[in-house]
Amino acid sequence: MNDPGGGAPADLPLRGKTEVLKEYFGFDGFRAGQEEVIDSLLQRRDAVGIMPTGAGKSLCFQIPSLVFGGVSLVVSPLISLMKDQVGALRQSGVAAAYLNSSLTPAQMRSVLKNASAGKYPILYVAPERLETEDFAAFARDASIPFIAVDEAHCVSQWGQDFRPSYLKIGGFVRSLPRRPVVGAFTATATPRVRDDIIQLLGLKEPKVVTTGFDRKNLYFETRTPHSKEAALLEFMAGRRGRSGIVYCLTRRGVDEVCRKLLREGYRAAPYHAGLTAEERRINQDRFQADDVSVIVATNAFGMGIDKSNVAFVLHYNMPKNMESYYQEAGRAGRDGSPAECVLFYGGRDAVTNQYFIEKERENEELDPETLEQVREADRKRLRQMVEYCHTSECLRSFILSYFAEEGPKSCGNCSNCLKEFRMEDITIPAQKILSCVLRMKERYGITMLMDVLRGSRSVRIAELGLNELSTYGIMRNESKKSLREKINFLISRRFLELTDDSFPVARTTPLAKGVLFRGEKLMMPVAVEKPEPAPRAAKKEPMPEMPLPPDLFEKLREKRKEIAEQQSVPAFMVFSDATLRDMCDRMPRDWDDLLNVSGVGLVKREKYGRVFLEVINKFRFKPE
Ligand code: ADP
Ligand code: MG
Numbered sequence: 001m002n003d004p005g006g007g008a009p010a011d012l013p014l015r016g017k018t019e020v021l022k023e024y025f026g027f028d029g030f031r032a033g034q035e036e037v038i039d040s041l042l043q044r045r046d047a048v049g050i051m052p053t054g055a056g057k058s059l060c061f062q063i064p065s066l067v068f069g070g071v072s073l074v075v076s077p078l079i080s081l082m083k084d085q086v087g088a089l090r091q092s093g094v095a096a097a098y099l100n101s102s103l104t105p106a107q108m109r110s111v112l113k114n115a116s117a118g119k120y121p122i123l124y125v126a127p128e129r130l131e132t133e134d135f136a137a138f139a140r141d142a143s144i145p146f147i148a149v150d151e152a153h154c155v156s157q158w159g160q161d162f163r164p165s166y167l168k169i170g171g172f173v174r175s176l177p178r179r180p181v182v183g184a185f186t187a188t189a190t191p192r193v194r195d196d197i198i199q200l201l202g203l204k205e206p207k208v209v210t211t212g213f214d215r216k217n218l219y220f221e222t223r224t225p226h227s228k229e230a231a232l233l234e235f236m237a238g239r240r241g242r243s244g245i246v247y248c249l250t251r252r253g254v255d256e257v258c259r260k261l262l263r264e265g266y267r268a269a270p271y272h273a274g275l276t277a278e279e280r281r282i283n284q285d286r287f288q289a290d291d292v293s294v295i296v297a298t299n300a301f302g303m304g305i306d307k308s309n310v311a312f313v314l315h316y317n318m319p320k321n322m323e324s325y326y327q328e329a330g331r332a333g334r335d336g337s338p339a340e341c342v343l344f345y346g347g348r349d350a351v352t353n354q355y356f357i358e359k360e361r362e363n364e365e366l367d368p369e370t371l372e373q374v375r376e377a378d379r380k381r382l383r384q385m386v387e388y389c390h391t392s393e394c395l396r397s398f399i400l401s402y403f404a405e406e407g408p409k410s411c412g413n414c415s416n417c418l419k420e421f422r423m424e425d426i427t428i429p430a431q432k433i434l435s436c437v438l439r440m441k442e443r444y445g446i447t448m449l450m451d452v453l454r455g456s457r458s459v460r461i462a463e464l465g466l467n468e469l470s471t472y473g474i475m476r477n478e479s480k481k482s483l484r485e486k487i488n489f490l491i492s493r494r495f496l497e498l499t500d501d502s503f504p505v506a507r508t509t510p511l512a513k514g515v516l517f518r519g520e521k522l523m524m525p526v527a528v529e530k531p532e533p534a535p536r537a538a539k540k541e542p543m544p545e546m547p548l549p550p551d552l553f554e555k556l557r558e559k560r561k562e563i564a565e566q567q568s569v570p571a572f573m574v575f576s577d578a579t580l581r582d583m584c585d586r587m588p589r590d591w592d593d594l595l596n597v598s599g600v601g602l603v604k605r606e607k608y609g610r611v612f613l614e615v616i617n618k619f620r621f622k623p624e
Contacts (some may be wrong), residue, residue, distance in 0.1 A: 017042065020066045021059070024092045026579070026601035031056045033211035038063050040207035041146065041183050048152070048197060049185045050210040053330040057185040058085060061148030064183070065122045066094065070143035071115050072180075074124045076150045077163055082124040084570075089122065091573045093603025098124035099135070112138045127165040130172040139172075144180045147173060149201060152184035156196035157374045159188055160323040160381065164365055170202040182206075188323055189213065189403040213326075213403045217333045220395040221342045221415035222388065224481070228316060228344050232257065235314060235342065236266060236294075242311040243287075246296045247328055249317040249352050257316055258296040271297035281570075288571050289561050302328060308335035308577040314342050318349035318389055320356060321381035322402045325388070335578055345389035347484075353382050358502060376500050383498060390488040392416055392525045421525035427515065429475065429486055430522045434495060434512045436471035442507040446498075449506055450483055489524045552587075552619045556580045559615050563608060574608060575599055587616055 017038050021027050030038075033051055040047040041064040049060050065072035076082050082098040089096040097111050097120050115123050116138055129135050147169075153159035155166035173182060182204075184197050189210060198206060225231035232246075246261075248254045251272040261268040269283040269292045280300075287295040288307055295301065299319065313332040319325045325343070333339025357378045361371060384402065391398050395414035397407030410417045436453055444452075451458060452466050455473025466472060475483060487506075490496040495512045498504035514520040557571075557580060564571040575583075579599030588594045594609050595602075 017063050020063050023602045026599045033209045036209045044181045046203040046206035047183045048206050048208045050189050052213045053187050053327045054334050068145035070145045071123050072146040074148045077154050088573050095120050096122040099129050100126040147180045147182050149184045152197045153186040153188035153193050155200045156193045158192045158377050217338050219340045219413050224345050243309050244294050244312040246314045254296050267292045268294040271301040273300045312340040318345050320353045321385050420528040423523045424526045426524045427522045432474050437506050439469045439471050552584050555615050
């Protein structure tokens with residue numbers, strides 16, 4: 001892995017897509033959407049693949065790269081992502097390499113030399129590299145049939161991870177003597193981002209392939225616990241020994257939660273950017289190998305994670321937008337087993353995220369106007385995230401409609417669908433709230449509005465004279481939580497709206513008039529408080545265990561760990577959990593039979609086949 005310039009040459013003959021899928025990657029069939037994208041690219045028509053995390057976007061560009069001759073380029077935003085993908089490709093016998101700032105100048109030259117000599121069918125490259133003189137010189141002479149842009153939403157300032165360097169890609173493509181076919185890949189499905197991708201990358205009448213974003217096996221839940229700490233311990237108590245991820249917003253949060261879990265006897269480990277690369281790698285490997293069952297992490301954790309048996313993803317804090325949330329939550333249940341995605345919301349979460357938004361992009365090369373536009377989009381996304389935490393509608397349908405997809409009215413597998421609601425007439429409290437907004441001249445945010453309604457004695461309110469208003473203190477007896485719920489409801493039903501400023505101001509909409517002046521009645525669904533909803537508990541119990549004697553799976557995992565350590569690669573690069581599971585299912589008898597296991601291609605069989613067969617055979621004859 002340290003010498004990205006070398007690597008096994010691809011001595012396998014180039015084949016059609018199905019042979020490549022089987023012989024290099026060891027898979028028997030394509031997943032939804034993959035073939036459509038691949039076919040389009042092979043016919044030299046540009047393509048956009050919009051598929052959720054874990055759907056298998058990488059194969060959509062890796063396979064065409066292996067079918068075309070020459071060297072295909074993959075533009076990727078993160079060094080760690082490139083390392084993982086190149087490492088995994090090499091394990092499968094594909095001579096891939098990468099070019100990014102982690103290489104020394106000598107290494108870079110050597111990679112470019114090898115690339116010019118046609119040694120790599122796939123070259124990963126950071127967008128910043130495209131503009132360098134060396135690279136331009138290489139690209140002028142090389143035969144580049146295909147360019148794939150991974151995480152393509154980075155090109156759009158409406159996307160959640162805008163990277164100015166992605167804007168250079170379009171120009172680079174145009175600068176080439178022969179225009180390659182271009183494929184773009186993302187898990188972000190908003191129409192605006194999709195249009196930006198097509199336009200800014202200069203795609204030509206691309207085939208746009210979108211697969212469904214719904215993950216039916218995932219259960220979604222939101223909670224606003226009084227004490228997150230108590231809620232955490234209660235949640236974890238029911239899931240001891242299961243593999244899970246707990247996401248926190250800050251490093252400090254990670255350390256605290258992790259300490260708490262360790263104290264309670266859970267096998268937990270932390271993961272965040274404050275740890276050394278070595279510590280992070282060890283903790284990730286231990287999690288991957290089920291040596292620890294829970295990883296407590298910031299959003300730094302996850303890229304390149306391929307763990308199929310994650311039973312829950314708990315968000316201890318609300319993340320900054322729905323894109324991040326769905327991506328992180330989506331790491332649960334990759335193998336299709338039922339899994340839980342639970343989010344603990346607290347008012348501080350919104351404040352912390354707001355702070356990140358105002359601070360975050362300071363160091364990027366953006367002109368002030370663009371920067372403000374980007375921040376505005378970030379703020380809007382944050383508001384939608386907060387809305388998710390408060391909605392009483394079906395959570396799945398909320399998520400799907402966020403990603404511009406039609407969802408069911410009620411999915412039956414989220415906390416809102418399983419909750420019982422009673423309808424409460426809130427006409428009078430709604431009138432109080434709306435008229436207070438008007439009396440405050442629509443100039444203040446939610447916090448101030450609540451303070452006035454509840455008659456807060458803060459100095460600030462007295463200074464502003466807000467305690468003189470006739471609505472001051474008219475909801476004195478309402479709890480903060482219940483007042484907040486009503487305000488959220490008014491926002492979600494568009495009686496109230498928040499402005500796009502960094503300190504959003506509450507304003508009434510024309511709809512408010514109906515309630516205020518025309519005597520319209522307003523009903524709000526209110527959850528009937530119950531301990532743990534029963535249907536879910538019943539559903540959760542028979543979590544499918546390993547289909548075959550778990551000892552074989554254990555033994556295969558031990559073997560994998562041993563090999564991974566010997567070769568100093570992450571365990572999942574040797575074989576994924578899904579592959580080990582398939583070995584347990586099939587118990588292959590011989591060399592030929594091994595190829596029937598999903599994830600065993602020709603090269604991996606050559607490398608690891610014999611040792612794994614040995615383990616399986618030993619187990620077959622002497623299962624104890
Ligand atoms: P994405 O980039 O869309 O998030 P990846 O490309 O990382 O997803 O793929 C996720 C996982 O799915 C990987 O472990 C990959 O090996 C597996 N995978 C992809 N395509 C197939 C397939 N056709 N059959 C079986 N497994 C697949
Ligand atoms: Mg990917």
